Amino acid sequence: MCPMHLASIDSSKPLPGLYTHLFWLLLWGVIWNGTGCKQAKDPIPYKAQPYPLAIPASLPDMDIPEDNPLTVEGVALGRRLFYDPILSADSTQSCASCHRQAFAFVDSSLQLSTGIDQVQGTRNAMPLFNLAWQGSFFWDGGASNLESQVVGPITNPVEMHEDLPNVVVKLNRHPEYPNLFRQAFELDAEEAVTIPMLMKAIAQFERTLLSGDSKYDHWKQGQASLTDQELRGLALYQDFEKGDCSHCHVLGSTFSDFAFRNTGLDSIPVDEGRYRITLNPADLGKFKTPSLRNIALTAPYMHDGRFQTLEEVLEFYNTGFHHPSNLDANLEHAIKGRLTVQDKEDLIAFLHTLTDFNFIQNPDFSKPD
Amino acid sequence: MNSIFLQNTRFSIALYLLFTIVFIGLAGCKKEDTATHSPVLVHFQTTVRGAEILPGTGEYQNSFGQTFRFDMLKYYISNCALIDANGEAFELANHHLIDIEEPSTATLAFDSIPNKSYTHFRFFVGIDPQHNHDGDQEGALDPVHGMLWSWNTGYIFYKHEGSYLNAAGEWKQLLFHYGTDEAYTEVIIPVDGIDLNGKERSVFLNFDIGKLYDEPNAIDFFVDNARQSVSATDRDWLAKQKENVPNAFSFDRFE
Numbered sequence: 163m164c165p166m167h168l169a170s171i172d173s174s175k176p177l178p179g180l181y182t183h184l185f186w187l188l189l190w191g192v193i194w195n196g197t198g199c200k201q202a203k204d205p206i207p208y209k210a211q212p213y214p215l216a217i218p219a220s221l222p223d224m225d226i227p228e229d230n231p232l233t234v235e236g237v238a239l240g241r242r243l244f245y246d247p248i249l250s251a252d253s254t255q256s257c258a259s260c261h262r263q264a265f266a267f268v269d270s271s272l273q274l275s276t277g278i279d280q281v282q283g284t285r286n287a288m289p290l291f292n293l294a295w296q297g298s299f300f301w302d303g304g305a306s307n308l309e310s311q312v313v314g315p316i317t318n319p320v321e322m323h324e325d326l327p328n329v330v331v332k333l334n335r336h337p338e339y340p341n342l343f344r345q346a347f348e349l350d351a352e353e354a355v356t357i358p359m360l361m362k363a364i365a366q367f368e369r370t371l372l373s374g375d376s377k378y379d380h381w382k383q384g385q386a387s388l389t390d391q392e393l394r395g396l397a398l399y400q401d402f403e404k405g406d407c408s409h410c411h412v413l414g415s416t417f418s419d420f421a422f423r424n425t426g427l428d429s430i431p432v433d434e435g436r437y438r439i440t441l442n443p444a445d446l447g448k449f450k451t452p453s454l455r456n457i458a459l460t461a462p463y464m465h466d467g468r469f470q471t472l473e474e475v476l477e478f479y480n481t482g483f484h485h486p487s488n489l490d491a492n493l494e495h496a497i498k499g500r501l502t503v504q505d506k507e508d509l510i511a512f513l514h515t516l517t518d519f520n521f522i523q524n525p526d527f528s529k530p531d
Numbered sequence: 532m533n534s535i536f537l538q539n540t541r542f543s544i545a546l547y548l549l550f551t552i553v554f555i556g557l558a559g560c561k562k563e564d565t566a567t568h569s570p571v572l573v574h575f576q577t578t579v580r581g582a583e584i585l586p587g588t589g590e591y592q593n594s595f596g597q598t599f600r601f602d603m604l605k606y607y608i609s610n611c612a613l614i615d616a617n618g619e620a621f622e623l624a625n626h627h628l629i630d631i632e633e634p635s636t637a638t639l640a641f642d643s644i645p646n647k648s649y650t651h652f653r654f655f656v657g658i659d660p661q662h663n664h665d666g667d668q669e670g671a672l673d674p675v676h677g678m679l680w681s682w683n684t685g686y687i688f689y690k691h692e693g694s695y696l697n698a699a700g701e702w703k704q705l706l707f708h709y710g711t712d713e714a715y716t717e718v719i720i721p722v723d724g725i726d727l728n729g730k731e732r733s734v735f736l737n738f739d740i741g742k743l744y745d746e747p748n749a750i751d752f753f754v755d756n757a758r759q760s761v762s763a764t765d766r767d768w769l770a771k772q773k774e775n776v777p778n779a780f781s782f783d784r785f786e
Contacts, residue, residue, distance in 0.1 A: 306684040314682055326675045330675055356675065357673055358666075358667040358674070438761075
């Protein structure tokens with residue numbers, strides 16, 4: 163066909179042939195765009211950019227779920243949602259109401275936080291940093307991943323007490339959120355904001371909350387020195403006969419193995435802890451081992467915030483723990499009264515070297531403008 | 532010149548037309564050939580002993596003669612398959628949420644199932660363990676449907692909220708939230724030899740809540756009236772309920 167056509171395009175009569183070709187090419191174009199079950203959707207005007215996550219040298223590599231990669235747009239959206247009271251039923255509380263950056267994202271000095279209905283919860287708000295290395299969330303590990311955790315506080319009657327369908331309505335009729343979600347998740351114009359998208363966005367922001375820039379880290383990197391007292395504390399931290407902290411709050415990196423343990427807070431647990439999730443009697447009274455990074459900022463302590471100071475915590479591990487049948491093995495043989503007053507002061511001095519002042523002042527984590 | 536050009540133009544038009552027709556044939560919406568595949572609709576007819584469920588108003592009785600009502604009834608049907616006489620299953624991986632207040636959700640539509648004879652319809656009540664512990668899933672698994680336990684990530688497979696009349700004749704809350712991995716239950720129903728031949732077929736199945744609360748384990752609402760699966764005190768009820776699940780489904784007819 164082509165050679166014939168080329169031959170037919172006479173220099174004296176070029177136009178009719180050209181028009182014919184143009185006509186058919188146009189028709190093809192129309193058919194191409196109009197074929198019945200085309201897969202192509204409207205052109206996507208946004209391409210979310212990969213988030214340049216800078217993991218501190220003191221922390222390990224991070225596994226990120228394949229279906230929720232970090233993007234600049236997603237992290238920014240999650241950050242905005244984290245600070246927005248729109249997620250609570252009466253628009254008075256955001257995630258940040260009980261998770262405050264200045265306190266490594268715990269609820270300042272409150273033992274128990276109060277929800278929108280002025281009802282107190284039963285557990286101390288957990289700090290938020292280095293979350294990607296934790297296998298499950300909440301004190302009892304009930305949330306199986308960071309995304310799934312998000313709807314817990316939003317719907318809990320003693321927290322933000324909101325219905326998820328209502329959240330969907332509020333976000334979709336908001337003047338800005340639909341476009342922000344569209345950019346973060348590369349949505350078509352007609353696609354609505356959903357709860358799974360909300361969960362993914364907040365989880366993205368939370369994965370960027372990294373803390374690994376403390377005096378201890380600087381010392382490890384040869385950029386700072388520890389005092390004699392801090393060094394004595396470090397030795398006690400690792401001494402199995404004395405502090406014995408490092409069995410569970412593994413030295414360095416995340417400063418916890420995040421396992422569930424019964425540390426003998428009560429002879430008969432008031433709160434069932436991990437048992438509530440697994441129904442395994444061996445899990446009664448077990449709670450997640452928290453990181454000791456930023457521990458000087460996150461008082462009060464334990465799952466129920468029963469201890470106001472680090473001194474109280476150390477005295478509990480020194481003399482106060484009970485012996486329930488599933489007491490953690492590392493405490494089982496610990497001799498009561500093994501720590502002197504000086505030992506405790508030294509340990510506390512070391513624990514203060516784990517505070518990351520850059521983390522609590524990082525403008526990337528604060529309330530967005 | 533003119534005649535040659537005209538001739539060539541006609542020829543080119545004919546060729547373009549031919550290509551266009553072929554092109555439309557190739558690029559157009561290609562449906563499965565009805566010679567090999569058929570669409571199948573599966574309808575779940577949820578009743579109490581054949582009585583239509585009317586949320587809020589309908590009153591029903593269990594085998595103890597205890598009167599109860601529904602305010603809400605939702606359940607998940609997952610991983611359906613049609614099975615032929617040789618035991619070969621045509622899998623239809625999926626999760627469907629049936630909500631009694633939205634009648635359209637009671638019909639599961641499968642676009643193209645290979646044409647042959649099938650003897651059984653297989654499905655599970657609940658969500659498979661692979662999907663049961665992730666809250667950020669779209670569609671039927673979106674937490675917006677109120678079927679996710681957020682404090683212990685997992686889906687409520689079957690949710691009946693309503694009320695029952697206690698011994699004193701007072702309406703009390705009736706609440707069954709059935710779930711957890713061990714509650715995920717397979718149901719295989721003989722479907723009396725569905726023969727697919729290219730036409731749309733409808734399979735009608737019965738889900739009898741009367742049997743769900745009775746066979747073989749009769750649920751006494753004076754004992755079991757607020758069960759949520761995830762507490763130690765719910766375990767006996769959960770085991771009884773799981774045993775009843777397969778007995779509550781049956782084949783009605785196909786059209």
